[in-house]
Amino acid sequence: MISYVILGIAFLYTVSRILRYFLRGRRPVDREEIDGRLLAALNGGDRPHG
Amino acid sequence: MANKKPVVLRPFKAPRYSFGKLRVCKRCGRFTALSEERCTGCGRAALVPVERRAASLAGRRMAASLLTVALLTLAAAYFAADTAQRALCAAAGLILLAVLFAAQRKARPAENLRALDELLGRNIGAVKEGLELNRQEAVSVLRENDTLAYEKLREIAVLLRGDRVARQRVALLHGFRLRKDMDLEMEQLLLRDFEPLLAEYIGEVARLRRDLIKDRTLRYVQRYEAQILEMKDGPAILAAVAGSAVRMKRYVLLYSSFISRYAHSLPRDRFLRLHQLISACPHESWNGLDVRTREIREAKYRWDPDFG
Numbered sequence: 001m002i003s004y005v006i007l008g009i010a011f012l013y014t015v016s017r018i019l020r021y022f023l024r025g026r027r028p029v030d031r032e033e034i035d036g037r038l039l040a041a042l043n044g045g046d047r048p049h050g
Numbered sequence: 051m052a053n054k055k056p057v058v059l060r061p062f063k064a065p066r067y068s069f070g071k072l073r074v075c076k077r078c079g080r081f082t083a084l085s086e087e088r089c090t091g092c093g094r095a096a097l098v099p100v101e102r103r104a105a106s107l108a109g110r111r112m113a114a115s116l117l118t119v120a121l122l123t124l125a126a127a128y129f130a131a132d133t134a135q136r137a138l139c140a141a142a143g144l145i146l147l148a149v150l151f152a153a154q155r156k157a158r159p160a161e162n163l164r165a166l167d168e169l170l171g172r173n174i175g176a177v178k179e180g181l182e183l184n185r186q187e188a189v190s191v192l193r194e195n196d197t198l199a200y201e202k203l204r205e206i207a208v209l210l211r212g213d214r215v216a217r218q219r220v221a222l223l224h225g226f227r228l229r230k231d232m233d234l235e236m237e238q239l240l241l242r243d244f245e246p247l248l249a250e251y252i253g254e255v256a257r258l259r260r261d262l263i264k265d266r267t268l269r270y271v272q273r274y275e276a277q278i279l280e281m282k283d284g285p286a287i288l289a290a291v292a293g294s295a296v297r298m299k300r301y302v303l304l305y306s307s308f309i310s311r312y313a314h315s316l317p318r319d320r321f322l323r324l325h326q327l328i329s330a331c332p333h334e335s336w337n338g339l340d341v342r343t344r345e346i347r348e349a350k351y352r353w354d355p356d357f358g
Binding site: 001002003004007009010011013014015017018021022025028029030031032033034035037038039041042043047 | 067068069115118122123124125127129130131135136139145149152153155156157160161166174178181210211212
């Protein structure tokens with residue numbers, strides 16, 4: 001019985017991981033976004049002007 | 051020009067994304083934008099690009115998930131009552147592992163980027179600190195080797211785009227004899243306020259590399275036109291910038307009044323270009339520039355066959 005419980009836990013864990021990948025994949029972060037966020041954090045309020 | 055130093059700057063190509071310049075030490079976690087081989091913090095050769103570090107962290111997290119499922123499978127098999135149950139647990143565990151592995155392979159590129167976002171977001175303080183140390187390092191070599199200091203600041207400027215680094219770069223560039231074949235920059239060096247050294251640099255760039263004079267530079271020059279005019283070579287700088295602007299019809303239309311004010315000082319080739327642009331599109335609204343051009347043509351180039 002205990003082995004089925006552990007197997008159930010393994011199953012739920014796997015499903016949670018896959019679900020997480022799936023949900024994250026639906027709202028992926030792209031490089032432009034990361035770049036923009038990094039530059040804004042580093043130069044916040046001190047962006048180039050002209 | 052006489053006091054300017056001839057220099058050879060190493061070629062520089064800014065990465066497509068600013069984080070492409072950033073590396074992190076695997077040992078001590080210090081960030082750097084410079085291209086040193088060893089970490090200045092711990093002295094080890096453990097610097098890796100942040101993207102690679104993030105991919106390795108994402109891979110490690112995925113491996114930990116696989117390991118968890120494998121351990122749970124082993125535990126399930128260990129506690130099985132008989133051989134049939136053990137076989138069933140092992141088979142089910144293997145299927146779970148295979149499915150998880152396939153899902154991870156598919157999700158890997160997105161997870162790598164998410165790990166990069168998290169790595170930078172979580173360590174933004176360390177990134178700032180690392181870049182500040184880089185800047186101090188560049189400033190510290192300024193007296194002995196200004197070319198090296200400039201090259202370092204140029205690398206840091208990919209990430210730090212504020213006035214402080216730009217001002218230091220402009221000051222260093224002022225001491226260099228600029229050449230056409232150099233990796234010159236323009237828009238990255240523009241400051242919020244007026245800086246005579248920057249105005250001089252703009253004038254030199256306008257003479258050497260017209261293609262670098264774009265919208266933001268033209269707006270800067272227009273904004274500080276009065277201050278530039280007060281400089282010793284101010285009118286020449288403004289004429290050079292106006293000469294650069296006439297390379298594109300869009301700029302001529304947008305900055306027609308500015309060009310109009312310096313049209314009389316344009317060299318012949320630039321004035322010819324302006325004349326040809328206006329003649330090709332007589333129905334555009336040139337905001338009086340067409341009239342001004344006609345007047346100058348009459349006064350200076352009346353007998354020139356190219357202006358026919």
